[in-house]
Amino acid sequence: MASQQYNVEDLTTDACPSPPREDEQTSHTEFKNRTSPDSTSNLKNKKKKPKTKKISTQVANVININNSNGIHIGSNFTINMGKPQKEEKIVEEEIVKTEAICKLLQDTNPVTKEIISFVSEYIGKNWRIVARKLGYSEGQIDQHYEKNFVIGIREVVYQILLDWIQNKPLEAKVGILCTVLWNAPEKDVVQRMANEYDSNKY
Structure with a gap:
């Protein structure tokens, strides 16, 4: 095989020469400086906005009132409860003794x-006074009331008068009863x- 001789000058390449590399120690130092805590804290401080106190925007109104009467501040509520009804006074006619009443x-x-x-x-309303004038004590009146009040006052009075004519027949006269009723009154x-009395009727 025939040997070929190459001349160095005849060799060519398309590669470009790269720039010289920097010292590795210098590059490491710069990287540390970039990532040091001081540098990161500076970045954080730049991001944080300074805190400022909020100033209240409320405005206080001051009103000075001098030499005034009947001043009202605030809401005003009116409630109508209705006027109280006046009690009607019942005027009772004076009952005078007539000839018929005197006979009774x-x-x-x-x-x-x-x-x-x-x-009965x-x-x-004076039925208790009538019972007292007929000789009944408060205890006896209360007993009659407790026994008969469920039916009504009419029954209470009837039972008291019935007891009176049964236990005191000599006193139980029309004149005595009418006198007690008249004075009760x-x-x-x-x-x-x-007006209704008739001796034949009773």
């Missing part, structure tokens, strides 16, 4: 069950009795 007050006929039924129907009952 002097009547000596005994009190019958029909009479006490009539009285029309007697009013339960004059309305006596007046009704005088």
Whole structure:
């Protein structure tokens, strides 16, 4: 095989020469400086915005009032509750003694069950006074009330008067009963009795 001789001058290449490399120690030092804690803290400080105190924007209104009357500040509420109703005074007609009433007050006929039924129907708020004037104590009145109040005051009065005519027959006269009713006063009952009274009826 024939040997070929190459001349160095005849050899050519398309590669470009690279620049000379820097010292490795210098490059390492610069990298450390870039990544040091001081440098990172500086970056963080740059990112953080400085804190500023918020100033309140509320505005206080100051009002000075001098030499004034009837000043009202704030909401005003009006509530109408309605006017209280005036109590109507019932004017009772004065009942005078008529001739028929005078006869009743002097009547000596005994009190019958029909009479006490009539009285118990029309007697009013003074029924306790009537019972006291007939000789009953507060305890006896309360006992009659407890026994009969469920039915009504009418039944309470009827039972008291029934007990009276049964236990005190000598006292149980029409005149005595009418006198007690008149002085209680339960004059309305006596007046009704005088208008309705008939010796044959009772």
